[in-house]
Amino acid sequence: MTAAAHRTGSAAGRTGPPRTRAVPERVRSLLLGLTGLVGFGLLLEVLARTGVVPARYLPPTSRILTELVDSAASGTLWAAAGNTVLTWAIGLGLAVAAAVVLGLIIGSVPLLRAATASTIEFLRPIPSVAWIPAAIVLYGPVRAGTLLIVVYAAFWQMLVQVLHGVVDVDPVARDTARSYRLGPIARVRWVVLPTALPYLVTGLRLAATVALILTVTGELFVGTPGLGAEILRASAGGAVATTYALVVVTGLLGVAANLAFRALERYLLSWHPSIRREVPA
Amino acid sequence: MRWADRSVALLRWLLLTATLPTLLVVIWWYASRDSTHFLFRPLSDIWAAFRQTWLGPRLVEDVLPSLSRLGQGYAASLLLGVGIGVLIGLHRTLRALVEPVLEFLRAIPPPALIPLIGLFAGLGDTRRVVIIIAGCVWPILLNTVEGVRAVDEVLTDTCRSYRIRGPRRLYHLVLRSASPQIMTGARQALAIGIILMVISELQRTDRGIGYAVEEFQTSFRYAEMWSGVIMLGLLGVALSLLFRLADQRVLRWYHGVRATEKGGRQ
Numbered sequence: 001m002t003a004a005a006h007r008t009g010s011a012a013g014r015t016g017p018p019r020t021r022a023v024p025e026r027v028r029s030l031l032l033g034l035t036g037l038v039g040f041g042l043l044l045e046v047l048a049r050t051g052v053v054p055a056r057y058l059p060p061t062s063r064i065l066t067e068l069v070d071s072a073a074s075g076t077l078w079a080a081a082g083n084t085v086l087t088w089a090i091g092l093g094l095a096v097a098a099a100v101v102l103g104l105i106i107g108s109v110p111l112l113r114a115a116t117a118s119t120i121e122f123l124r125p126i127p128s129v130a131w132i133p134a135a136i137v138l139y140g141p142v143r144a145g146t147l148l149i150v151v152y153a154a155f156w157q158m159l160v161q162v163l164h165g166v167v168d169v170d171p172v173a174r175d176t177a178r179s180y181r182l183g184p185i186a187r188v189r190w191v192v193l194p195t196a197l198p199y200l201v202t203g204l205r206l207a208a209t210v211a212l213i214l215t216v217t218g219e220l221f222v223g224t225p226g227l228g229a230e231i232l233r234a235s236a237g238g239a240v241a242t243t244y245a246l247v248v249v250t251g252l253l254g255v256a257a258n259l260a261f262r263a264l265e266r267y268l269l270s271w272h273p274s275i276r277r278e279v280p281a
Numbered sequence: 282m283r284w285a286d287r288s289v290a291l292l293r294w295l296l297l298t299a300t301l302p303t304l305l306v307v308i309w310w311y312a313s314r315d316s317t318h319f320l321f322r323p324l325s326d327i328w329a330a331f332r333q334t335w336l337g338p339r340l341v342e343d344v345l346p347s348l349s350r351l352g353q354g355y356a357a358s359l360l361l362g363v364g365i366g367v368l369i370g371l372h373r374t375l376r377a378l379v380e381p382v383l384e385f386l387r388a389i390p391p392p393a394l395i396p397l398i399g400l401f402a403g404l405g406d407t408r409r410v411v412i413i414i415a416g417c418v419w420p421i422l423l424n425t426v427e428g429v430r431a432v433d434e435v436l437t438d439t440c441r442s443y444r445i446r447g448p449r450r451l452y453h454l455v456l457r458s459a460s461p462q463i464m465t466g467a468r469q470a471l472a473i474g475i476i477l478m479v480i481s482e483l484q485r486t487d488r489g490i491g492y493a494v495e496e497f498q499t500s501f502r503y504a505e506m507w508s509g510v511i512m513l514g515l516l517g518v519a520l521s522l523l524f525r526l527a528d529q530r531v532l533r534w535y536h537g538v539r540a541t542e543k544g545g546r547q
Contacts, residue, residue: 028377029377032377032378033380033381035378036378036379036381036382037381040382056400057400057401111297114294114297114298115297115300116301117298118297118299118301119302119305121521122514122518124521125472125475125517125520126517127472127513128476129480129491130479130509130514131510132483132495133495133506133509133510134320134507136498137320137498137506153476210473213392213416213473213476214476216390217392220392220395221392227393228393231393231396232396235396235399243396244397247393247394250389251386251388252388253388254387254388254389255384255388257388
């Protein structure tokens with residue numbers, strides 16, 4: 001712990017001892033981040049107001065924000081966002097559950113892993129959007145059509161991470177577990193899980209991102225109700241500010257998901273060097 | 282003796298690799314043989330459609346333009362992502378300043394941007410390439426930032442002690458250390474790029490593999506549609522194989538280190 005404190009101190013700068021910098025550092029980056037966000041908004045506002053970018057392509061930030069507040073008051077936005085979140089959550093849940101179970105089984109049996117490797121390598125890179133036409137024909141514009149492509153995309157992301165995690169187990173730890181004759185469940189809990197956890201959490205984060213992308217894709221191209229369908233409607237009607245406002249909402253949704261998964265990561269992996277490093281001593 | 286060992290290993294590998302896929306294809310072939318379902322056509326029909334559709338002029342007219350747009354978008358994303366990523370990763374203040382903006386921008390699902398990108402870039406090829414960049418650049422950029430940030434402390438200190446600075450530090454310390462993470466980002470970007478390559482071609486009629494598959498679907502030619510799905514699958518597999526070759530070349534040192542660490546301890 002002392003060693004870590006010294007290192008962070010030397011990396012942070014020469015202005016003072018690490019302990020007094022701990023809190024200001026955090027406040028500083030928060031303030032800087034806010035400055036960045038406000039600056040970004042102002043830049044877009046100025047670009048639109050001065051006509052550098054025509055206002056029919058890029059409305060001023062203030063108009064987008066007003067539009068956002070208006071549509072938040074109307075209720076259709078909430079219904080659309082609710083639909084998007086529901087499709088996304090169901091798809092992600094199904095994909096993750098299937099991938100963890102299959103990944104643990106396939107990963108723990110070397111013969112099974114070798115026999116399925118080529119099939120997984122072939123099926124995984126098939127772009128999930130290739131299923132869009134089939135989803136349209138099979139289901140039409142309902143949730144199941146979008147779920148098909150969401151689950152397909154998220155499943156492989158997660159499965160590959162689970163497999164990597166299970167295979168990455170340290171040989172010394174594995175041999176030690178064997179010497180102590182740990183049973184299969186104890187081995188999963190004490191040997192496989194600590195090694196695989198960073199991979200699992202990464203897989204979850206990747207799968208969540210991909211699932212959100214494909215949820216919106218499905219809403220745009222399969223026609224499932226949700227934010228994507230609203231974006232399509234707004235842009236087809238020439239309501240540029242509304243389109244921007246809806247895109248901002250999808251971004252906020254993504255940010256919320258990222259923050260949630262990062263918090264989960266911090267909580268589950270508080271012992272891992274990549275997390276410990278960021279916390280000022 | 283050694284030769285015999287090696288051929289046994291090769292035979293074992295062949296058996297393990299080929300058994301399951303062969304089994305699945307055979308099951309599909311026979312299960313669909315007498316299918317009269319309008320959508321689930323016999324595999325023999327799909328195979329015939331595949332040969333007729335994709336081994337003809339469409340390979341040049343539809344597949345090549347798609348791949349060329351993907352290549353342009355992907356290359357631009359790599360340059361932008363690694364360049365900006367290294368810059369942000371090396372400067373704490375800059376990172377704190379732009380991190381929330383980047384977090385927001387990358388959180389927007391790229392397909393949602395398609396109508397907006399259409400406003401700026403018209404409806405031609407530029408639009409499609411921009412759509413691909415808008416999705417591919419984020420995984421590369423953010424992984425580069427993470428990789429640069431997580432450079433080994435002992436190595437950083439060593440570089441400081443030896444006063445290695447400037448371009449040499451950038452190449453030997455920063456890019457080298459970050460390269461496994463950059464490649465991870467590049468791999469994610471490739472998958473997203475293929476997705477965007479396809480959906481950038483939906484809706485507006487033009488040429489391209491995504492367009493062709495959609496055309497088959499709307500004109501009820503389902504055997505051709507499935508052959509397009511298979512074609513997309515083959516493209517995905519081919520691109521991921523290419524990526525793995527590139528990965529092994531770029532990260533040969535890294536895989537070597539990992540292998541000796543594992544092998545040495547066993």
